[in-house]
Amino acid sequence: xxxxxxxxxxxxxxxxxxxxxxxxxxxxxxxxxxxxxxxxxxxxxxxxxxxxxxxxxxxxxxxxxxxxxxxxxxxxxxxxxxxxxxxxxxxxxxxxxxxxxxxxxxxxxxxxxx
Amino acid sequence: xxxxxxxxxxxxxxxxxxxxxxxxxxxxxxxxxxxxxxxxxxxxxxxxxxxxxxxxxxxxxxxxxxxxxxxxxxxxxxxxxxxxxxxxxxxxxxxxxxxxxxxxxxxxxxxxx
Numbered sequence: 001x002x003x004x005x006x007x008x009x010x011x012x013x014x015x016x017x018x019x020x021x022x023x024x025x026x027x028x029x030x031x032x033x034x035x036x037x038x039x040x041x042x043x044x045x046x047x048x049x050x051x052x053x054x055x056x057x058x059x060x061x062x063x064x065x066x067x068x069x070x071x072x073x074x075x076x077x078x079x080x081x082x083x084x085x086x087x088x089x090x091x092x093x094x095x096x097x098x099x100x101x102x103x104x105x106x107x108x109x110x111x112x113x114x
Numbered sequence: 115x116x117x118x119x120x121x122x123x124x125x126x127x128x129x130x131x132x133x134x135x136x137x138x139x140x141x142x143x144x145x146x147x148x149x150x151x152x153x154x155x156x157x158x159x160x161x162x163x164x165x166x167x168x169x170x171x172x173x174x175x176x177x178x179x180x181x182x183x184x185x186x187x188x189x190x191x192x193x194x195x196x197x198x199x200x201x202x203x204x205x206x207x208x209x210x211x212x213x214x215x216x217x218x219x220x221x222x223x224x225x226x227x
Contacts, residue, residue: 031213040123042204042218042219043158043204043217045214045215048213048214050213092157098211098212099145099146099208099210100163100165100208100210101215102148102160102163103158105157105159106157107156108156
């Protein structure tokens, strides 16, 4: 089944403890992206990647890192999480680039930073 | 810079009633416009998209949206609501020469029996 898989789905951690949220897609998509969803703010892009070893900042990159060593994987790294990073995170991928692209989303990771 | 505004963070309708979710966009050039739906505990999925072909766009599950340049609007409608339509709906805008999708703040649709 074609899908974007995120792990874990739920995560509770403490301030300063490094964590990684994994994202994997099995559709051979070149474009991948991370978003965070907060009430009243909609989805905001954190980072995106147009291909292996090519990543760029989105609108809210502070406090996050990403890497794209393989086409299928795009992990999101929080080196020193803080409570303001408590949010719902989505990974997405797309087979094409450009404004008309359709993005396919994972089921989300709900993160709480205490 | 482009943006979208969704009027009404919550909309409630009775089953069988018309669904109207409002979206207005701001863009200096012709945009691409999208509606995504998020069912509880799931990721977003595409309902429909406008890419400068027909101004009336039909999507999945009986939804449609009309691009109105004069009103800078892309409202989402469905003639008859079903209980299964209860979800959060996001309008989004993009430009042809970018890899960026800008989302609105979302509208939560409740459907009452």
